[in-house]
Amino acid sequence: MTLRFVVLVVALATFSSSLPAQETATPSPIPAATPTGITDPETATRAWLDTMPPNEKARSDAYFEGTYWLILWNFLLTVAIALFLLTTKLSARIRDLAAALTSFRPIQAGIYAIGFAAITWALNLPLNCYEGFVREHQYGMSNQTFGAWFGESLKALAIALVILPVVFAILYSIFRVAQRTWWIWGTIFGIILTTFLNIAAPVFIEPLFNKYTPLTDPKVRDPILALARANEIPVQQVFVVDQSRQTKRVSANVSGLAGTTRIALNDNLLNQCTLPEIREVMAHEMGHYVLNHGAKMTMSIGIFIFVGFSLAAATFNRAIKKRGPRWGVNGIADPAGFPLLMLIFATYAFLLTPIVNTMIRTIEREADIFGLNAAREPDAAAMVALKLGKYRKMEPTPLEEFIFFDHPSGRSRIRMAMDWKAAQLPCGDGR
Numbered sequence: 001m002t003l004r005f006v007v008l009v010v011a012l013a014t015f016s017s018s019l020p021a022q023e024t025a026t027p028s029p030i031p032a033a034t035p036t037g038i039t040d041p042e043t044a045t046r047a048w049l050d051t052m053p054p055n056e057k058a059r060s061d062a063y064f065e066g067t068y069w070l071i072l073w074n075f076l077l078t079v080a081i082a083l084f085l086l087t088t089k090l091s092a093r094i095r096d097l098a099a100a101l102t103s104f105r106p107i108q109a110g111i112y113a114i115g116f117a118a119i120t121w122a123l124n125l126p127l128n129c130y131e132g133f134v135r136e137h138q139y140g141m142s143n144q145t146f147g148a149w150f151g152e153s154l155k156a157l158a159i160a161l162v163i164l165p166v167v168f169a170i171l172y173s174i175f176r177v178a179q180r181t182w183w184i185w186g187t188i189f190g191i192i193l194t195t196f197l198n199i200a201a202p203v204f205i206e207p208l209f210n211k212y213t214p215l216t217d218p219k220v221r222d223p224i225l226a227l228a229r230a231n232e233i234p235v236q237q238v239f240v241v242d243q244s245r246q247t248k249r250v251s252a253n254v255s256g257l258a259g260t261t262r263i264a265l266n267d268n269l270l271n272q273c274t275l276p277e278i279r280e281v282m283a284h285e286m287g288h289y290v291l292n293h294g295a296k297m298t299m300s301i302g303i304f305i306f307v308g309f310s311l312a313a314a315t316f317n318r319a320i321k322k323r324g325p326r327w328g329v330n331g332i333a334d335p336a337g338f339p340l341l342m343l344i345f346a347t348y349a350f351l352l353t354p355i356v357n358t359m360i361r362t363i364e365r366e367a368d369i370f371g372l373n374a375a376r377e378p379d380a381a382a383m384v385a386l387k388l389g390k391y392r393k394m395e396p397t398p399l400e401e402f403i404f405f406d407h408p409s410g411r412s413r414i415r416m417a418m419d420w421k422a423a424q425l426p427c428g429d430g431r
Helices: 002-015 041-049 054-087 090-101 105-138 146-177 182-208 218-230 267-272 275-290 293-327 335-351 353-375 378-388 398-404 410-423
Strands: 212-214 238-241 252-255 262-266
Touching: 041 378, 041 410, 054 090, 054 105, 054 293, 054 335, 054 398, 090 105, 090 335, 105 146, 105 335, 146 182, 146 335, 182 252, 182 293, 218 238, 218 262, 218 275, 218 353, 238 267, 252 275, 262 267, 262 275, 267 275, 275 293, 275 353, 275 378, 293 335, 293 353, 335 353, 353 378, 353 398, 353 410, 378 410
Parallel strands: 238 262
Antiparallel strands: 212 238, 252 262
């Protein structure tokens, strides 16, 4: 832990900017003269990057660099909450309250989950408010009022209060029955839960926060569906998500499985981008689907879950033997020990940040290549990278990109597009 923690802190000190936040960050117009005629990839990349105004680049750098610190603050807050729940015996008191209400152990775990979720939501609220509302408005990224933002936060809590009791009831039943092999069965349950949520969330949870309506403009819809047909994606409709009432960011996705496949783009993408740019973005998202990135990510997450539970198995019982009586925790089958599990997994995930980011960045790069080959719009890809650069740092250092970037940087994406453009043979040319 010590080495990676030091690396992260050094990186934070090295890369963070002192530029103050700006009040607005409205979309920039498309540059009047884009470097579409330059054939040398390096020169073309530099020319595209230079179309971004210096003040906009500085604001984008400051915004994105702030997220580096938020990784650290979120981790430290999680550690503080876990230790608070354990050392004050608040976690044990929630368990005792659940035991007083029912003698049925799975229901006790479910009741504990409700108390745990409510308390941790409240303790996380100040940082979440800063990160999701205050800071987004400081940099002009949000369109939400505080009431709307807080309402969505309460809605997320309500969803957690429905899902977590079921998860805890199953998880602690497993822990109670298999107290020697709990970490193996916990891994299996974690993988099943992750797979289920990956399939269910786009279909059942995301529509609770946004409205999905069919895209009716044939000039945009038909080219997207043509791309889908060409890549054997079984959809007949494209949906528009009303995210402009929340954010200025552009986004899209192709999600689902076993008859639930759906193509969606948000209204910001529809309103801020040209048709070639929309085609390029959608081709990228189709790349995730065609290349089975969802399944690959699930397998990778499964490995991470297995290692996490292995670490928990090696440390949990030792900690309980030493501190359990002081915390009021009896063992792995005791829900009051969940904050310790949370602490172990949070530390593990924090130290894995560069590895996880690199894994995600790799599949995003694969989707970028797929998108270029499918849409064949390298200049549009460069323009999209510039538009995403309003809230993503365009030119990080290699170490910075390795640690903090879960997508290729704007510079990397533009260079890829220009390399693709320079290397393309005419259709039918077999030389």
